[in-house]
Amino acid sequence: HLTDYTIQYFKQIKKKYGDNWKRRTELRSFDNIEASRVVIANEKLYVNREEGFIGTGLRKDEYVCDCSDIDDIIVIRRDGHYLVTKVQEKAFVGKDILYAGVFNRNDTRTIYNVVYRDGKNGYNMVKRCALTGLTRDKEYTLTKGTPDSRILYLSVNPEGEAEVIRVTLNPKPRLRNLIFEFDFSTLAIKGRSSIGNVLTRHAIHKIVMKEKGASTLGGTHIWFDEEVGRLNTEERGHYLGEFFNGDKIVVYTRSGYCHTTSYDLSNHFEDDLIRIEKYTPSKVLSAVYYDAGQKYYYLKRFPAEAGEKPSRFIDENEASYVVLLMDAPLPRIEVRFGGKDKFRPPLVVNVADFIGVKSIKAKGKRLTTHKVDEITELEPLPPPPTTAPEQSYPASEKTDSVDNPATGIQMSLGFDDASK
Known part of the structure; x- marks a missing residue:
């Protein structure tokens, strides 16, 4: 009976001293926490776009954003290729970097709006997509993959914003409209491997943002x-x-x-x-x-x-x-x-x-x-009832009136004067 005796012994200790020694710890459930979402952003990310390097040690190059030492970084190059890699002090990711930033896995709300040229002389395509399900250090492409393809315009939108862009074409005989606008909100969001829609078959001189847009995803x-x-x-x-x-x-x-x-x-x-x-x-x-x-x-x-x-x-x-x-x-x-x-x-x-x-x-x-x-x-008091304002009707300039035989009261019929 040693077990029963021990249990009773501790119950007597709790009964005698429990009120004087309250619990100081707090009982609370634990949630699943993703480390990369709560770690302090204690590093700064830099990029050398021309040479193709990114890292936290390139202090003489262009500052990109704050990050933590366990973050993933997404890099998109001008040729349409992109990859996700871990933050390092210095890493080569390919020359002519167009965009670099912290990458959040399973983020379906960040939408990439892209205009690219298919090949050296191909059509200019436009697409909207989210970049999810990526393997670290594996290269992907935002274009069809045709050699000499090139991204002409790119925007990264955390809430799926859709802007309006102004497109200027290269001058060409018999080409009248050299400038036109395109609204990204008219384009559906598709997968990252989608080809996109044809924006124009003519050569583009430049693309600029005309107007920032609102989120197309809802809140x-x-x-x-x-x-x-x-x-x-x-x-x-x-x-x-x-x-x-x-x-x-x-x-x-x-x-x-x-x-x-x-x-x-x-x-x-x-x-x-x-x-x-x-x-x-x-x-x-x-x-x-x-x-x-x-x-x-x-x-x-x-x-x-x-x-x-x-x-x-x-x-x-x-x-x-x-x-x-x-x-x-x-x-x-x-x-x-x-x-x-x-x-x-x-x-x-x-x-x-x-x-x-x-x-x-x-x-x-x-x-x-x-x-x-x-x-x-x-229980709070109900709000006071709102009374609709009485409608007032303008009186006509001249009306004919007759007697109501049932009440003896004159009635205004409001006929127009036929002599006018």
């Missing part, structure tokens, strides 16, 4: 998983909304700080998070917080304006904390009293009537001077 749907504290696109947790390029997420903490951030899936968030949502500056928030210095509860309303740098929306005392944070247009709260004021009936507060909208730095208004036991959020 990215983002969820927040409360268990692991991370963003995802796999529909786990709380749905935050559809995000387009430039949209932000805003975060509010129990300690009274707020800030905006991108919707990058590698983002980390504070442990005392109380609200996370898509950033809408026009939204008005209502906050109930405890002022540790005054030792009273305060209520405030403020616009949801925040920046990338964390800012405080309650008083500066670090011991103060947020009790409630509401975004309903007409919220209500209930204050229950305790201690010597326990005999008092609960206080119901219509927030919009209690205090107006102030700046985010405003202190707010004290809720009560009595001892508070609990503050809870109630």
